[in-house]
Amino acid sequence: MDFSDLQQEMRAQLVAKELFAQAQSYAYDYIDNLAEMDVFPFAPALADLEMFEETLPAQPASPAQILGMLHQYGSKATVAQTGGKYFGFVNGSAVPVALAAKWLADVWDQNAALFVMSPITAKLEAICEKWLVQLFKLPPDTAAAFVGGSSLAGVYALAAARNELLNRQGWDVGEQGLFGAPPLKVVLGGDAHSSVFKALSLLGLGKSRVELVPVDAQGRMLAGKLPKLDSATLVIAQAGNVCGGAFDPLDEICDAANQARAWVHVDGAFGLWAAAAAKTSYLTKGMEKADSWSVDAHKTLNAPYDCGIVLCKERAALVNSMRAAGSYIQFSAERDAMSLTPEMSRRGRGVELWATLKYLGQAGVASLVEHLCSMAQYFAHQLAAQGFIILTDVVFNQIVVKCATPEATAAALEKIQASGKCWCGGAVWQNQLAIRVSVCSWQTDKEDIDDCVKIFAEARK
Ligand SMILES: *Cc1c(COP(=O)(O)O)cnc(C)c1O
Secondary structure: OOHHHHHHHHHHHHHHOHHHHHHHHHHHHHHHHHHHOOOOOOHHHHHHHHHHOOOOOOOOOOHHHHHHHHHHHHHHHOOOOOOOOEOOOOOOOOOHHHHHHHHHHHHHOOOOOOOOOOHHHHHHHHHHHHHHHHHOOOOOOOEEEEEOOHHHHHHHHHHHHHHHHHHOOOOOHHHHOOOOOOOOEEEEEOOOOHHHHHHHHHOOOOOOOOEEEOEOOOOOEOHHHOOOOOOOEEEEEEEOOOOOOOEOOHHHHHHHHHHHOOEEEEEOOOHHHHHHOOOOHHHHOOHHHOOEEEEEOOOOOOOOOOOEEEEEOOHHHHHHHOOOOOOOOOOOOOOOHHHOOOOOOOOOOHHHHHHHHHHHHHHHHHHHHHHHHHHHHHHHHHHHHOOOEEOOOOOOOEEEEEOOOHHHHHHHHHHHHHHOOOEOEEEEEOOEEEEEEEOOOOOOOHHHHHHHHHHHHHHHO
16 A cells, blocks of 8 residues: 555544544543443453454554544443542552643653653653652652563662672673672562562572561561671562551661661552651651662552652662663763663653642642551451451551451452452462452542442441
């Protein structure tokens, strides 16, 4: 086919803007129907996903039909996690102005790799870096880089840690690789998140050589049980256990590690935000003494997906581990994002993070964090009143709950998930089958929780 026909057609689409109006009207439909939607799609909606099973189209298709298909079959096969009754995983909702900013930024379609590719995304990421360092009360020169999520943030932070620790021993990972490198000791809590183990295996540090520190009934590392640390040790602590939300004793861990010149990384995917609110900042006490941190903006902060952040006290350690050059790459005196992560081309995810932070401000972030925590407290209290057993202290936004027997817990979880009215996941908490509840949406209010507690109570009968 003659490309000039397609070119003409696409230019006409940009001029007419009907496609954007169509997408906008579907989006508004979705927003308006959200409260009535099943929180998780049921069989008919899932069966309709078959509509996407077709061979690669031989010829161009109608754009209006493409969007129509997405709305007709796609919208109802989504999980209604932007509403107030989704408590699965630790999935946040989205602050409206951030969504709108993302729409606008989608039209810009910027490549955030270098300042010369997009001055605005470089600027907004530089601003976000400053604001986050202030919110989390980290050392002033801490570097922040914007990545897909906390799993990747962890990989990048631990890459910087690995290279720096080996560098101190005269070994350059960038030049020499890992074969024959001096060994590093890796220390983490017995209840560390699975993404940490994945990161360690990706980085050639392996899972099985890790020294696991015993944890208490809340899943917190016992600082008194830390092994001997030295300057070739990487300690990975947790701010927010993915089940119960417990925080490792960061103050004690950092003091012990700093004394030994070990590197401390804090996995604070959702919990790091505790530092930004007066009522919860006791949980992260001492975390500013760590060397690196990973956190998500798409969880507690309710920025849209995908928005993970890696923070590193020694900017040079992060930059040195991400070295890349090419005669065509034009670095500038401004912020060049690709110097801080392995990614080169990517979308400007700092735009919606900036919009979220600018909208909420320091007071808004604090009240959002405190709201999620107080809703979790309320939820746990109501569940306990109904005879459910709460397995951990509710210190943040997470609840681990069970019924009298594992069979009853399994049956209740199945009924809750099948209700369509709310959604929670399951987990095994210290050898006990449990239901995990994560209050992570700005939308959730007491009414949502009252409705969900009724569903829980029904499900247990
Ligand atoms: C969610 C989570 C991760 C992984 O973050 P992603 O953004 O899903 O990659 C890591 N650690 C903890 C404690 C988490 O809750």
